[in-house]
Amino acid sequence: MRLDCNEPPLKIRNPASHIVKYPATLKCDQTDFLHGTRVADPYRWLEGDVREHADVAKWVQEQNELSDSYLQGIAERETIANRLRALWNYPRYGLPVKKGGRYFFEYNTGLLNQNQIHVQDDLHSDPVLLLDPNTLSEDGTIAVASWYPSPDGRYLAVLLQDGGTDWRMARILDTRCGEFLDDTLHWLKFTGLAWHPAGRGFYYSRYPAPGSSETFQSLNTNHALYFHAVGEPQEQDRCIYSRPDHPDWGYAAEVSDDERYLLITVWKGTDSRFQLVLQDLKDPSSQPTMLVEGFEHDFSLAGSRGSELFFRTTFKAPRGRLIAIDPNRPDRSEWREVIAETSNVLTAVSCVADKLVVQYMQDARSLVSIHELNGGFVSNIELPGIGSAVGFAGDAEATETFYSYSSFATPATVFRFDVGSRRSSVFKRPSVDFDSDDYVVQQRFVTSADGTQVPMFVAHRKDTELDGANPTVLYGYGGFNIAVTPEFSIARLVWMEMGGVWAVANIRGGGEYGEDWHKAGTGLQKQNVFDDFIAAAEALIDLKYTSPDKLAVFGGSNGGLLVGAVTNQRPELFAAAMPAVGVMDMLRFHHFTAGRFWVDDYGSPDDPEMFPVLLRYSPYHNLRPGTDYPAVLITTADTDDRVVPAHSFKYAAALQAAQAGDKPILIRVETRAGHGAGTPTDKVIAEYADRWGFLLRVLDFRLPEQFVTADGDSATAGL
Structure with a gap:
């Protein structure tokens, strides 16, 4: 029976905890019948917008007070925050x-x-x-x-x-x-x-x-492309392209580097499968015309030369290739291959000074090369090491391009690349108060449940002993064709200064090995993602980096789903879990804001074939009362309209009710913050101080003597 969750709910108390006493959380008798299956949803009322529903706001306030009390009680937290501020303070x-x-x-x-x-x-x-x-x-x-x-x-x-x-x-x-x-x-x-x-x-x-009460929760439909003339009010903006007959379509516009064409990329989800619409800006009578029809492949404009447009595409190439299309001869039989598919993933191409700058990913790290316009190889661009290079934008008239390089122990440095001489020079180099020579970065390969080899980066101080006793954070994402590549982070550096090991598993579902790797972690095959991550955790233990009582898992958004799922499936394998802004209710994600786009990766709960798969791993629905779960710090934000905070609210309430052990289950709800982008520096520092302080306590380790605060005081003071 489906009851209105605004009716007076039942009050229950969670099992007693030896560490924290949770606020009483309300339950309602909410039951759905989905594809013949009875599914209880006792915390449906927590889906209410915190700005509109006083009962939800009160619950958030009580949970934040509990979390604040716990986290502020960690004596070393301020020491960690001081070190974060000191290192973060660099240009x-x-x-x-x-x-x-x-x-x-x-x-x-x-x-x-x-x-x-x-x-x-x-x-x-x-x-x-x-x-x-x-x-x-x-x-x-x-x-x-x-x-x-x-x-x-x-x-x-x-x-x-x-x-x-x-x-x-x-x-x-x-x-x-x-x-x-x-x-x-x-x-x-x-x-x-x-x-x-x-x-x-x-x-x-x-x-x-949207309506005044729908700003942060309602589904986003009826995207449209407009032109705004400088100096005019928005009401006079001209609609360039829309398809009211397809309210789920979205549009992105760019102008070709020869300034002749307006390219409209048409999308309908997170999958990189697009239609292309073209308008000739040199012809005043031109109207947008379909260039590539059918949502079948990825197309990314790389540049234009003469009568042709260059596109990086997965058409007949799951790891990517470069083709040329003449808009005057758009039939697929006329498409010309410029650079063939290789064993590496083609991530980007740009046309600069009549050369092609070609970016590849090899085992989740960057390779960059220069090619002639006909595709002929010229040379590689030498990079400093195992890391990530991004940038290389330009146009036909440019003689230079810029790129940024970083790695786990190398801050992002901006280089200028002279295309004629093919030489790189430093444009802007940061100065951070640490010695990169004190750290080591390795790439290892682990064997997943089905025998698949999965790459994993591991970074730590060189003096770290492989004795199985190191506090370790394993990070992952595993979805939406997104590759997790080496990059510099002050927060991760501070974790390694604290004596921690930082590991990144490049699991299936991401884009590390092209479209096949991505598809192997989607829909009916989503369990591969969790198996890969669990295999990485077990490898860290087998290789003596850490042990189950010193291992934490961390991920955000789709990575939050990952953390929630593996914590449910193997609670004994981890001592702590930190799911951030996670997708935790796999049966209702498609009802809110951008959630409907994610059916490309997850499949739809409305699909009878996908429903049991989603139900099987949904973090919210697979919590087992009476289980000894790891310590969990859930983080979300009240203005997150990408993954609405209700996912985290419901998951936190259910996990607190299910926890039978003495490890804390906390939720930290940030105010005036969203999914991550644009978060102020002071909020980011405070959040990581809470995370690392939380791990310091629940993983039960001490800060090393060499860990210093911004004032130079011993970090062990006050222990």
Whole structure:
């Protein structure tokens, strides 16, 4: 029987815990019958928006008070926070974008909540502050999500993000005076901005305005592509392309580097399968016309030369290849192969100075090479080591491009690459107060349940002894064709300074080995993802890095689902789990905001074939009362409209009720924050101080003597 959860619910108390006493959590008699199966959902009432439902707000407040009391009671937490602040306080630079002869780039002095945008006239002139988002709000929660200089550099269009939400507001800055124009565009989501070649306006995508109570929870449908003319109100923006007959379709616009074509990429989910629509900007009578029909393959515009457009694609190449399409001869039989598929994954291609810069991924690390326009190999770009290189944007007139390189023990350095001489030089190098030579990064391969070899990176201090006693964090994602590659993080560095081992498992579901690797971790095969992660955990134990009482698992979003699922399946294997902004209810995820897009990876609960598969691993539905679960710190945010916080709320309530052991089950709910992007620096530092402090206590280890605070005091003081 289905009852309204607003009716007076039953009160229950959770099993007694030797460490914490949980607040009383309400239950309701909510039952659904799905495909003939009775499914209880006693915490359905926690799906209410915390801003609209007082009972949900009260529950969140009580849970936060409990978590705050526990975390603030960890004496070493402030020591960890001080070290995080000290190391975080270093200048950081983003990749420059050259427009109108000037270089635009992001910059952070160290502890600014949001990155500033600077501009400099040439490579040797002093940078000038153009926009400081930290002045846009008192609490630092308004961020520049992305920014786009006009072709002549006169304007800077920015997408502003308030409180971490996926909703964006577009503004235009006049770079001559540093002031915003009156132009203000609302209800943009899942969009970039593409300037018209003349610089008189830009293309963008938006949804209809939601109802006042639906902003952060309602499904997103009826995306449409618009053109905004500089100086005009949004009400006069012209709709360029929409398909009301397909309300689930979305649109992304870009202008070819020869400025002739507007390319509209049509998508309908998270799967990289697109339709392409083209409009000739040189022909005033031209209308958007279908170039590639059918959601079958990935297509990413790499550049244009002569009459052809270059696309990186998975068409007849699951690891990617480069093809050329002539819009005047769009039939597939006319498509020309430029660079064939290889054993490595082709991740990106750009056309710079009549050369092709080709980016590959080999075993989850970067390889970059230069090719002629006909595809002929010229040379490799030498990278500093095992790490990740990103960037390499450019156009036909450019003679240079920029890229950023980082690894687990190497902060992101921005390089300038001269295409003619094929030489790299440092554009901006950060200085961080640590010695990278003190750390070691290795890549190992582990054997999953079905014999698949799964790569895993392991990083730690060189003086770490492999005695099976090291506190270890195993991180994973495993979904949506997203590859987890080596990158630098102050938070991870501090964890390793604390004596911890950091491990990353490149499990199936990601994009590390192309489309086949991705598909092997989706839908009916999702259990492969969990098996791979469990195999990585067991390998860390077998290799004497750690032991079950010192091993923690960590992941966010789809990675939060991963952590919840493996914790349910193998609770004895882990001492702690930290699911962040996770997808925890696999039977109702498609009812909220962007959740409907995820059926590409997960399958739909409405599908009778997928329903039992989803029910079998759904973290919320597979908690077994009376089980001794690991210590769990769940994190989410009240403005997360990507994975609504109800997932974490319901999971936390059910896990607290099911826990039979003495390990704490805590949920930390951040305010004025979303899914992660745009979170202010001070909130990020506080969250990691809580995470590492939590692990220090539940994994039962001490900070090493060499771990120092920003003041240089012994980190063991107060123990």
